[in-house]
Amino acid sequence: MSHPAQIRIPATYMRGGTSKGVFFLLQDLPLAAQQPGAARDALLMRVIGSPDPYGKQTDGMGGATSSTSKCVIIGRSNQPGHDVDYLYGQVSIDQPLVDWSGNCGNLSSAVGPFAIANGLVDPARVPEDGHCSVRIWQANIGKTILAAVPMCAGAVQETGDFELDGVSFPAAEIALEFLHPAEDDGAGGSMFPTGNLLDQLEVRGIGMLSATMINAGIATIFVNAAELGLTGRELQNEINSDDQRLAMFESIRAHGALRMGLINHLDEAKTRQHTPKIAFVAPPSSYTTSSGKTLAAADIDVLVRAMSMGKLHHAMMATCAVAIATAASVPGTLVNLAAGGAARESLRFGHPSGSLRVGAKAELVDGVWTVTKARMSRSARILMEGWVRVPG
Numbered sequence: 001m002s003h004p005a006q007i008r009i010p011a012t013y014m015r016g017g018t019s020k021g022v023f024f025l026l027q028d029l030p031l032a033a034q035q036p037g038a039a040r041d042a043l044l045m046r047v048i049g050s051p052d053p054y055g056k057q058t059d060g061m062g063g064a065t066s067s068t069s070k071c072v073i074i075g076r077s078n079q080p081g082h083d084v085d086y087l088y089g090q091v092s093i094d095q096p097l098v099d100w101s102g103n104c105g106n107l108s109s110a111v112g113p114f115a116i117a118n119g120l121v122d123p124a125r126v127p128e129d130g131h132c133s134v135r136i137w138q139a140n141i142g143k144t145i146l147a148a149v150p151m152c153a154g155a156v157q158e159t160g161d162f163e164l165d166g167v168s169f170p171a172a173e174i175a176l177e178f179l180h181p182a183e184d185d186g187a188g189g190s191m192f193p194t195g196n197l198l199d200q201l202e203v204r205g206i207g208m209l210s211a212t213m214i215n216a217g218i219a220t221i222f223v224n225a226a227e228l229g230l231t232g233r234e235l236q237n238e239i240n241s242d243d244q245r246l247a248m249f250e251s252i253r254a255h256g257a258l259r260m261g262l263i264n265h266l267d268e269a270k271t272r273q274h275t276p277k278i279a280f281v282a283p284p285s286s287y288t289t290s291s292g293k294t295l296a297a298a299d300i301d302v303l304v305r306a307m308s309m310g311k312l313h314h315a316m317m318a319t320c321a322v323a324i325a326t327a328a329s330v331p332g333t334l335v336n337l338a339a340g341g342a343a344r345e346s347l348r349f350g351h352p353s354g355s356l357r358v359g360a361k362a363e364l365v366d367g368v369w370t371v372t373k374a375r376m377s378r379s380a381r382i383l384m385e386g387w388v389r390v391p392g
Helices: 038-048 105-117 236-240 243-260 266-271 318-328 334-338
Strands: 006-016 019-025 070-076 084-091 130-138 143-152 174-179 199-203 207-216 218-224 277-282 302-308 346-351 354-365 368-378 380-391
Touching: 006 105, 019 105, 038 070, 038 084, 038 380, 070 105, 084 105, 105 130, 105 143, 105 174, 105 318, 105 368, 105 380, 199 243, 207 243, 207 318, 207 334, 218 243, 218 318, 218 334, 236 243, 243 266, 243 277, 277 318, 277 334, 302 318, 302 334, 318 334, 318 346, 318 354, 318 368
Parallel strands: 019 070, 084 130, 218 277, 302 346
Antiparallel strands: 006 019, 006 380, 070 084, 130 143, 143 174, 174 368, 199 207, 207 218, 277 302, 346 354, 354 368
């Protein structure tokens, strides 16, 4: 009995921010997978090792967490004034699903270095030293991201002394700007799709909850930690080992998605796992991070914990950090109120692994809130490059 040989596909395994993913050049994918559809999804799931009923992704490149079950496809941009098109797929661990509904802000930091290394940026714009500005079209959500990638002796600088909580080792800093992160977001075209900065969200079996629902960076539902019997200081195990709390958050997420117009029926949330995100906030207080470091209340402006693919994230998704920065800059949102209620263009928030400084400037124009850009710094590096293999 004959068996098909494995297929070899050129790929690069990269860390970007607090995530890892398998990066592909569009033209390197098998022809059937160069277009959206079932063939592409099946290929990426097999690369990552999903669906895996054991939840380990042992027979693939995935790391059995939402932060490490990701694929990225990069190609020369079809958009004027952009260098590359960046398409991101969040691969479910135990379900046969690739969610294309949102961006990964953490892996956005790896797109610029990958593009430069693969000759996708005009050599005339790549300096020997200094910074190369890579203009990225985020194809999932139709947004522009600017990445300032450090260069040294004509190559991407990957090592450095920039420290990012949630990543064990320092690396070179990559500054990211997310331009107009709340425009044409696919959920009513408004930063606040319900028309309110603060809503009362009715959740079956739970009751009424205060909520800020925002589209900036990624669709996000913010709720008060105290209303859920939480402190905002929780670490991963306190949430992820509690099936009842996980079910509660998923129920809130589904009801919020329905209220935001992202789904038409509650059951649709099961097939839209990547968005919206749900996060809970609290005023600053001191706590011990997952690495054992003490973070003082005086060193942060607000506490935020966020769920990703049904689990508490070990740090913070960068797209959710954009939502945090934007919401904090608008007086009257839950994030702004938890941070003290003052108008602000930047803040430092505490997450399970430490803290992160983010910035955004929101303006009220003709009665509508808008934001031109959100800013943060990440780091990225190549972990391995060569070929991935999948059964034929």
